[in-house]
Amino acid sequence: MINEDKSNINQTEYIKNLEETCKAQEAKINLLENKLIWMMEQITLSKHKKFGASSEKSEYDQISLFDEAEKETDEHIVEPTLEQITYKRKKRVGKKEDMLKDLPIETIEYFLPEEEQVCSICGETMHIMGKNVRQELKIIPAEVMVVEHVTNVYACRNCENNGDSTPIIKAKATNPVIKGSIASPSLVSYIMSQKYVNAMPLHRQEKEFERLGIDILKQTMANWVIRCANDWLKPLYSAMKELLLSMDVIHADESVLQVLKEPNKKPQSNSYMWLYRTSGYADTPIVLFEYQPDRSAKRPKEFLNGFKGYIHSDGYQCYHTISSDIVNCGCWSHARRKFDEALKVLKPSEQLGSKALEGKNYCNRLFAIETDIAECTSEEKYKKRLELSKPILDDFLSWLKKSNALPQSAFGKAVTYTLNQWEYLNNYLRDGRCEISNNRAERSIKNFVIGRKNFLFSDTVRGAQSSAIIYSIIETAKENNLNPYKYLTHVFKKMPNMDFENNPRLIQSILPWSDLPEECYLKKNT
Numbered sequence: 001m002i003n004e005d006k007s008n009i010n011q012t013e014y015i016k017n018l019e020e021t022c023k024a025q026e027a028k029i030n031l032l033e034n035k036l037i038w039m040m041e042q043i044t045l046s047k048h049k050k051f052g053a054s055s056e057k058s059e060y061d062q063i064s065l066f067d068e069a070e071k072e073t074d075e076h077i078v079e080p081t082l083e084q085i086t087y088k089r090k091k092r093v094g095k096k097e098d099m100l101k102d103l104p105i106e107t108i109e110y111f112l113p114e115e116e117q118v119c120s121i122c123g124e125t126m127h128i129m130g131k132n133v134r135q136e137l138k139i140i141p142a143e144v145m146v147v148e149h150v151t152n153v154y155a156c157r158n159c160e161n162n163g164d165s166t167p168i169i170k171a172k173a174t175n176p177v178i179k180g181s182i183a184s185p186s187l188v189s190y191i192m193s194q195k196y197v198n199a200m201p202l203h204r205q206e207k208e209f210e211r212l213g214i215d216i217l218k219q220t221m222a223n224w225v226i227r228c229a230n231d232w233l234k235p236l237y238s239a240m241k242e243l244l245l246s247m248d249v250i251h252a253d254e255s256v257l258q259v260l261k262e263p264n265k266k267p268q269s270n271s272y273m274w275l276y277r278t279s280g281y282a283d284t285p286i287v288l289f290e291y292q293p294d295r296s297a298k299r300p301k302e303f304l305n306g307f308k309g310y311i312h313s314d315g316y317q318c319y320h321t322i323s324s325d326i327v328n329c330g331c332w333s334h335a336r337r338k339f340d341e342a343l344k345v346l347k348p349s350e351q352l353g354s355k356a357l358e359g360k361n362y363c364n365r366l367f368a369i370e371t372d373i374a375e376c377t378s379e380e381k382y383k384k385r386l387e388l389s390k391p392i393l394d395d396f397l398s399w400l401k402k403s404n405a406l407p408q409s410a411f412g413k414a415v416t417y418t419l420n421q422w423e424y425l426n427n428y429l430r431d432g433r434c435e436i437s438n439n440r441a442e443r444s445i446k447n448f449v450i451g452r453k454n455f456l457f458s459d460t461v462r463g464a465q466s467s468a469i470i471y472s473i474i475e476t477a478k479e480n481n482l483n484p485y486k487y488l489t490h491v492f493k494k495m496p497n498m499d500f501e502n503n504p505r506l507i508q509s510i511l512p513w514s515d516l517p518e519e520c521y522l523k524k525n526t
Helices: 002-051 068-072 081-087 094-102 157-162 185-195 204-211 218-242 298-303 331-346 355-374 378-401 412-418 438-453 461-479 485-497 504-509
Strands: 153-155 168-170 250-261 269-280 285-294 307-310 326-329 457-459
Touching: 153 157, 153 285, 185 218, 185 438, 185 461, 204 218, 218 285, 218 461, 218 485, 218 504, 250 461, 250 485, 269 298, 269 438, 269 461, 285 298, 285 457, 285 461, 298 438, 331 355, 331 412, 355 378, 355 412, 355 504, 378 412, 457 461, 461 485
Parallel strands: 250 307, 250 457, 307 326
Antiparallel strands: 153 168, 250 269, 269 285
């Protein structure tokens, strides 16, 4: 009897151990399956980023495939007349003439030889009855020439012959952009524009100058760029920063930059170029770059010291706690991008009707409202968003909380990101001057990112700081409809001859939004 009891106990323990083993194996299988799903998603996303289109649009981007008519209907919209439709379909004419009208013209005329200007019928001399005109654009490559500045010195002839001393007066000449250098305002502007507008590194410019018959070392060009950035552009940068911090709404972003000779850092480590810019409501667009050795939270705190208002950014946490006087507005483009990535890891047959598509369409509906109210005033936008966007946001939040997504899946990450950023993503409702995304900052930093792909790194901290100043002046010039090369040339001609150190207000006359010569502005086609 005792043996039977022991046998039953052993059998019960065996079954219990077996069940625990099965549960442990089942949990391990689920974990491995989730890891496999995650790895396959990462492979799919990696392939798409490398070989696929960067656009976030897809064939399923409609707000709804089946109830679009019901959702988009508006009985108050007046139907356009036939004349209105016909007018809108008219093809624009004269575009080429608009483009060419302000360009200088070189005319080449073709005449018949005199012996051929004879009528084949009567033998009389023929006259010109009309002209056929063909237009083509001619490019004149960069040319290098020497400009001699000759300063005449005057003396009195009578005093020379009869007096004990002779007064000598020298004509007043303009100051050079760099004393003792052959660099001219136009040459320095050209080098800066080639590097910071056209992303041509200095070593390539060195080869280009060689082909023009001029030997200018890249080290010499680097010295010119840094010198002019610190002597002439830095005061402009300081004035622009002071005005930027007085705004109510700004945008911010940051991107990696490698600096080889950074103190106490390995050459392979990352430094950062930070960007701050004005919103679309600013009368004076400003774009400022700032180089910093790291991405710590103290960097924006230091730069934005004194700023009060709204700051648009991505989901980076450092923007959330800059100051109690600053409200962070999250970026709905980043949230939508997460759902777009979740959509891209699915097979085409799985995308239609998926939760990833549903989440993305919530975002698309919010952006569609922004498109519709784009021309409204800030006060009108504030009211329209509360009326139209707020209900969608409430529905979206309820949907997110009920999604039951796997945390490690691409869809789960999209849901988690959106929920974690929800407070900041909703802050654009608080003021009509705020925007739904931080795309404005991302567009401004794009030129720097393109340039970085060409020059790869900065050699020194001083060079990186100078690059930040130059990018700031150039991008701000572009935002103010200026030709960067011509604006920089104007600055380098004027500032060496201005006593702005004793009279700082003179800086105001040369800022990108000042009353500048007409040649500094881009000519827009009408």
